[in-house]
Amino acid sequence: KSVNLVILYSKPGQEEATRHAFVQIPRGIPRLISLPRESSNPREFILLSELVRHFVSEVFPGMKIHGAWPTRITRNSELYIDEEEAQNLLLTIEEELQKRNRGAAVRLELTQDCPAEIETYLLGHLELTPDDVYRVTGPVNLTQLFALTESGRGLPHLHDPLFTPSVPPPLQSPGRSFEAIRQNDILLHHPYESFQPIISLLEQAAVDPQVLAIKMTLYRTSGDSPLLNALITAAHNEKQVTILVELKARFDEANNIAWARKMEEAGIHVVYGLVGLKTHCKVLLIVRREESHLQSYLHLGTGNYHPRTARFYTDFSLLTCRPALTSEVASLFNVLTGMSETAHFDELLVAPFNFAPRLLELIHRESAHHRAGRPSGIFIKANALVDQEIIQSLYASSQEGVPIQLLIRGICCLRPGVPGLSENIHVRSIVDRFLEHSRIYVFTNGGDPLVFLGSADLMPRNLHRRVEVVFPILDPELRRQFLQIIVPAYSSDNRKARI
Template identity: 45%
Template structure:
């Protein structure tokens, strides 16, 4: 390749693609905008501010950690978007630094707004004498007994600092030492098993609610731990370590044990980011930077480190519902609300469920009925992220104890849920379930449940496929679509899929499904190519795709090809998007929008016009390389015409949202809806609450 061609290719990469990690930062900025939006209820704004922090923690401990590892290994090759690891890391740190500054500016504004509502973050010095006395008692009764000061000197090496835990760096002088003596140094871990935000007993005749931070209370009493020394500075800090698991799956005799070992190793992951509070003592900062070898990845925080505690605050104020969104009561799907026997109802018709507007209880009820039904022979399902008190796991255990064949494909490598999934796996095995940990080298991310039942005319399969996890907690917070069906073709594909996941089975020619890594990408590329052929031939052509992320280069390039052929393409991508829309000669017919609102948009839905005979698919998969090549993923067609129309209506809502939708511009920036949008405000998540009305046969809207 000539030097000119290389330069042209590099210029094209930066012109035609948006970097995945820089795109993610833009997504987190959209979350921050929700915290800044004055039309959002105040406690909901606090919640969004918390989400910005937890999002950034995961990004740093996984994505930035991976880039840091590339740098340490001397990797300097550019990715398909034109960035080297060094250049990318420099831009990431600059942009996240600005975001954090903006986040804390927003925090100060929201703190003032909360104070006007009677919710006050206070300092120990501002408490009344009686309040101070009560907080002293709280410290000595509940906090002091669990604190452990850890000195650092020649005889006591630097203690292990856990990732994403809050600590206090204490700089001290011995009583009587001159101010210019070299100070002593110690750290104190802020207990993570105590409330971070402590409610202060109310002042006399006051209805205001006051809170102090646990680290501030400890700092007030710091001398109780260092008798004979004078603290000259007490500074909060937090370290982020590399949290990505590196497993030798092929060499592991027992995957569960290998993951448990790796989780312990995670405590010693290499440092990635150091957060210190503004005004940190220089001696203490030098100690930390030397110990962690952190370089320049130090964030100075102008406020409390780690705002994730605001999530609990938002949920813990029962008398402030006027500062929240109105409570949503999910409706039970009307097709099943009168059904005493869910199997009988599903023999008559397929049923589509749209969470959180429709209740996840129907999924739990279906599994519980299957567990107790003497005619059910087998239950098989995948479990990726499960709630802490799962009725589904309990029902599976009861079914196994009743003698049914119960198979659970539990994904032990679901990031940050590994320990919980290990516990569930052991509970299920103890009850007699067949627990499978998936295939070597692949995460099992498909969402599917299969029930095999003996009926008068033989065995019948009932299937549930979804876009989200079998988790009743997230089903109240995420928008996801689930499909119940007894369609025999889908049932046969479901059986084969479980056989592939649990045993030895040759690649299958799927009748209905698209399955990754076997053929889903090939099928999607073929569907996109078909639309391009139809457009070129003058037949109806259109693509609508809703997903969380679009970052696979081959998928992006195929969409560019379809656009050049004249296919109208409307993408609804919540988070990362590496495609640039509206670029002359490449993507003129492509639009990209992101909806960030009360609920996390999580459903993956694909629509292909197919020459006037539309196809609609539900999927567990985003269009990312990891989903298409390194995970077991599933996409399933919606065959019932009425349900297909409901799914199209869901897509149409997102495409006409002009309140919470942001439009991606060719320069990689997101802007609010343009003047071309409908004049009347339309907020898709609020309108979607009418889902039950849409689905009733007499709805003519």
């Protein structure tokens, strides 16, 4: 996306022979400029685009300016890569990234006062149709106004109150993460509970002489990630470190390429996943020597290994050393790193292998429970619900009488409340201070509830074209707390929820 001014000008005395020009609003300058003021006056700001428009005659000296209008052009950001033909995937993606800014235009935003003849000119120049034009009231890029909340602006009333996440007591003792996980499974709810224990676990593993191997997936992270610095430290300490970097994470490709190179230089075994699939799961496996055996520790998450977004995305983290889960994650890494072609999963729901069929089976099972007079119900929280097979199965369960609650943050292609089809389905979305990002799948299961958390949304791409991990909460106490606290909190919200 780029904001530009389209200029209509002519030479003096040749007003009929108008010409067009573009002035790009520079990205390296703040988009919101604070104007000088007297101490008692209100704060005043001006958009950089308006400032440039005011002085546009200075850019075209000697010309007659007939008008200047802000526009924003959105270009196709898709990378077109034949992974099977690419000899070096990293270099191929780097080459494609160079073309992104020259991608075909897909959307044109114009202000309300932009003349129709300018729109017609732009449509021809950009090879767009009238359906691709969006007229906006006000600035063409409202995200510029986020600058008002930056520290130092002197506008504290625009900030949320300071929020400090808590750390559960078992994880408060420095250097005792492994001991805490051996005692019990630990479930963290971010950002209400801190993401720091995950960082501390990896930092502890990096220097622990008993740790032999670390394996991790990376989809998105920050440019100064302490997690990846810990992996580099682990490699320097002669741990066997393997990381799967998803080079095709949209708009994080360049950052991930930089990290991949840095980690390879440190001696880390960097792999890029399976051909044709994006690796979107959030998995960390640590293998440690303990007395006479090897013990594996596991972090499974619904969100990225990104310490910054963990402060304002709602996500869950499970820390466990249960063999039923660690063994299946080890098998998954064998598949992702090319050590084996297939794997069998009993506890984990892993796309594109068994997630879709298992999910359909669980939905259909609720119908069977309802027909038999046993307790039934489905609660799903996801970012999107698009897949038609899943939607049809939910319709079928609704027709059987199964009560279904869906909490869908974004796009939802299911129609709730249709008589004879979906009257037992209730769909809501929650918009609040924190971005709802976690995915939850709960099934009443005849009175023996099942709770799953994971990285997968209900879209064809997540079910069939990505590697996703949805994991069960096996600890009875954690499951009880989740069903008694988390699910009711989401289900009964009457302030932030919308229909």
